Amino acid sequence: MVQIVVVGSINMDLVTVASRFVAPGETLAGERFLTVAGGKGANQAVAAARLGARVSMIGAVGADLFGDQLYQGLQSEGIDVQHVRRLPDTATGTASISVAEGENCIVIVAGANAQVRPEDVRQAHDVLAGADAILVQMEIPLETVEATLRLGRQLGVPVILNPAPAQPLPLEWLAMAHFITPNQHELATLLSAPVDSDFRAVLEQQSLPLVMTRGGEGVWYRDGDQVRHQAAFSVDVVDTTGAGDTFNAALAVFLGEGLPTAVKKAAAAAALSISRLGAQSGMPTLGEVDALLERQP
Ligand code: RIB
Numbered sequence: 649m650v651q652i653v654v655v656g657s658i659n660m661d662l663v664t665v666a667s668r669f670v671a672p673g674e675t676l677a678g679e680r681f682l683t684v685a686g687g688k689g690a691n692q693a694v695a696a697a698r699l700g701a702r703v704s705m706i707g708a709v710g711a712d713l714f715g716d717q718l719y720q721g722l723q724s725e726g727i728d729v730q731h732v733r734r735l736p737d738t739a740t741g742t743a744s745i746s747v748a749e750g751e752n753c754i755v756i757v758a759g760a761n762a763q764v765r766p767e768d769v770r771q772a773h774d775v776l777a778g779a780d781a782i783l784v785q786m787e788i789p790l791e792t793v794e795a796t797l798r799l800g801r802q803l804g805v806p807v808i809l810n811p812a813p814a815q816p817l818p819l820e821w822l823a824m825a826h827f828i829t830p831n832q833h834e835l836a837t838l839l840s841a842p843v844d845s846d847f848r849a850v851l852e853q854q855s856l857p858l859v860m861t862r863g864g865e866g867v868w869y870r871d872g873d874q875v876r877h878q879a880a881f882s883v884d885v886v887d888t889t890g891a892g893d894t895f896n897a898a899l900a901v902f903l904g905e906g907l908p909t910a911v912k913k914a915a916a917a918a919a920l921s922i923s924r925l926g927a928q929s930g931m932p933t934l935g936e937v938d939a940l941l942e943r944q945p
Pocket of ligand 1: 657659660661685686687688691742743754756787889890891892893927
């Protein structure tokens with residue numbers, strides 16, 4: 649069984665569905681409200697577990713109702729939570745998400761996620777050393793992202809850096825990642841380049857191990873000396889929240905099958921996730937990914 653470790657955020661997503669996005673100063677009647685387990689780290693952990701991996705999570709929740717629900721939710725997915733701390737006097741991270749016309753807008757409040765420290769990563773040394781791949785995103789302190797990259801490099805375990813939400817990072821950190829998985833906007837921020845730059849030229853010029861997602865246009869990625877393209881799978885879009893997380897998780901789970909296969913399966917898993925509402929509530933099982941690959945080979 650593939651062993652994945654995720655270092656990252658755990659949020660409760662407060663999701664409002666409406667026919668369109670609200671304008672500043674306006675009040676709009678929505679269609680639906682739901683609370684769904686989320687957070688880029690927890691989402692990637694859950695997606696990897698549903699795809700058949702054994703998963704350990706490193707993160708933090710508050711000692712509050714959301715924290716209890718999220719902690720139990722991770723356990724019920726079979727995820728090892730021995731390195732998820734429950735912090736007194738701290739609120740669990742939240743994401744207020746508006747969904748309209750298949751798009752989303754998200755405001756996150758880090759809460760306990762801001763307390764995920766480099767020591768937490770170092771304390772999980774043995775778990776990380778036994779991993780086939782490590783996933784890390786940027787909803788936790790950047791020094792913890794750095795510590796994860798360094799420890800992964802030291803242990804010889806591939807680290808997939810999902811640079812979301814995007815911030816510029818030192819090239820030295822990027823060079824420690826086995827794969828970096830931005831979308832086009834995140835790529836521009838990461839490299840301090842204009843957002844309308846020719847991303848294919850950026851991929852050609854950069855020796856960084858970039859795997860760039862472009863929603864319905866598919867994925868462009870560097871495979872050795874070549875830049876390759878994987879087309880997107882065709883599905884009806886309901887909610888794109890968590891699609892990137894599903895993609896990253898699947899990339900990690902299927903990495904052992906070679907990069908082109910891993911990217912293809914990751915694109916299939918991400919497509920399934922956008923055909924349903926919610927982040928974790930939309931994540932597919934391995935059987936569902938296989939079935940889509942049969943329908944759209
Ligand atoms: O990537 C989607 C996630 O981003 C949501 O679940 C939300 O919690 C935000 O962190």
